[in-house]
Amino acid sequence: MNEIKIFSPATVANVSCGFDVLGFCLDTIGDEMVIRKTDKKGIHITRIEGYDLPFEAENNVAGVSALALFEDAQPDYGFEIEIYKNIKPGSGIGSSSASAVGSVFGMNELLGQPYNKTQLTNFAMKGEALASQCEHADNIAPAIFGGFTLVKSVAPLEVLQLPTPKDLFAVIIHPQIEVKTSESRAILPKQIPLQDAITQWSNVGSLVHALHTSDYKLLSRSLTDVVVEPHRSKLIPHFDVIRQTALDNGALGCGISGSGPSIFNLCYGHRNAKSVAKAIKKVYSKTGIPFVVYVSKINTEGVKIIG
Numbered sequence: 001m002n003e004i005k006i007f008s009p010a011t012v013a014n015v016s017c018g019f020d021v022l023g024f025c026l027d028t029i030g031d032e033m034v035i036r037k038t039d040k041k042g043i044h045i046t047r048i049e050g051y052d053l054p055f056e057a058e059n060n061v062a063g064v065s066a067l068a069l070f071e072d073a074q075p076d077y078g079f080e081i082e083i084y085k086n087i088k089p090g091s092g093i094g095s096s097s098a099s100a101v102g103s104v105f106g107m108n109e110l111l112g113q114p115y116n117k118t119q120l121t122n123f124a125m126k127g128e129a130l131a132s133q134c135e136h137a138d139n140i141a142p143a144i145f146g147g148f149t150l151v152k153s154v155a156p157l158e159v160l161q162l163p164t165p166k167d168l169f170a171v172i173i174h175p176q177i178e179v180k181t182s183e184s185r186a187i188l189p190k191q192i193p194l195q196d197a198i199t200q201w202s203n204v205g206s207l208v209h210a211l212h213t214s215d216y217k218l219l220s221r222s223l224t225d226v227v228v229e230p231h232r233s234k235l236i237p238h239f240d241v242i243r244q245t246a247l248d249n250g251a252l253g254c255g256i257s258g259s260g261p262s263i264f265n266l267c268y269g270h271r272n273a274k275s276v277a278k279a280i281k282k283v284y285s286k287t288g289i290p291f292v293v294y295v296s297k298i299n300t301e302g303v304k305i306i307g
């Protein structure tokens with residue numbers, strides 16, 4: 001096999017209480033990438049469509065993660081990468097992570113799968129670090145493993161796959177403004193009060209339990225963030241109105257997706273997800289800010305071959 005086409009999914013990191021550790025994978029939103037073997041050694045980004053991003057491998061997250069894998073594998077050929085970007089950079093739904101994951105996943109297939117998913121996560125983290133100036137894997141892990149994941153530690157890397165309750169759907173609203181992950185990390189406090197830490201780790205524990213037991217009511221009570229959201233919500237226009245609208249219309253919970261500006265909602269069943277999406281669209285269209293709303297199943301497969 002000399003060429004492969006990949007679907008690399010969007011992801012929601014943090015899931016309210018799990019800053020830098022929890023994430024889940026989306027179904028309907030993602031980038032496409034073509035990875036091809038070439039006689040010319042090294043990593044060559046030959047095509048980018050959708051958004052204006054750097055072609056130099058060392059300045060593009062897809063290239064940086066690809067270089068990390070390439071240096072480890074040392075094949076006697078090179079790789080060309082084409083990126084068909086659907087996820088807007090700075091969206092908060094893992095745009096950079098989708099690119100970082102797509103290149104290493106595709107290369108691994110063309111090399112005959114020498115690496116496992118944890119090793120691929122490690123390579124992809126090198127690319128993600130270019131965008132957010134910090135190695136975190138809470139978007140990368142769900143994009144590679146699918147479903148919900150918990151990054152127990154990054155050094156050494158340990159990823160836990162969590163169960164996905166079957167009636168869970170996500171609604172994402174993406175206001176069309178850019179919030180850079182690096183900048184929204186910079187505004188966070190370096191220390192937090194003990195009481196906030198207690199609340200937060202209690203919610204992470206109960207959220208994980210809720211996923212294991214498909215307890216939607218407990219899941220709903222666990223989707224709270226007292227550490228990060230109070231700071232970052234100020235960067236997202238009308239965040240409180242969206243959350244109130246979602247909860248009034250029966251969403252299980254609502255929070256900032258990754259570093260924002262996207263906002264995620266988790267809903268019980270497709271019907272409720274559609275009505276939450278409809279209500280959010282109605283309210284947000286009054287603000288005059290351009291936005292997109294997606295309704296998505298939780299993608300339990302993750303990154304995949306499409307051609």
Ligand SMILES: Nc1ncnc2c1ncn2[C@@H]1O[C@H](COP(=O)(O)OP(=O)(O)O)[C@@H](O)[C@H]1O
Nearest residue numbers: 060061089090091092094095096099131180181
């Ligand atoms: N292939 C790529 N896809 C997305 N963003 C990239 C890529 N390569 C470099 N970047 C840079 O990474 C930044 C976006 O990453 P980030 O702020 O983490 O957004 P997101 O939350 O959507 O992942 C932008 O500055 C963008 O120029």
Ligand SMILES: N[C@@H](CCOP(=O)(O)O)C(=O)O
Nearest residue numbers: 013020092093094181258259
């Ligand atoms: N845990 C990170 C996740 C960033 O996600 P992104 O989709 O905004 O890149 C953070 O919250 O900074």
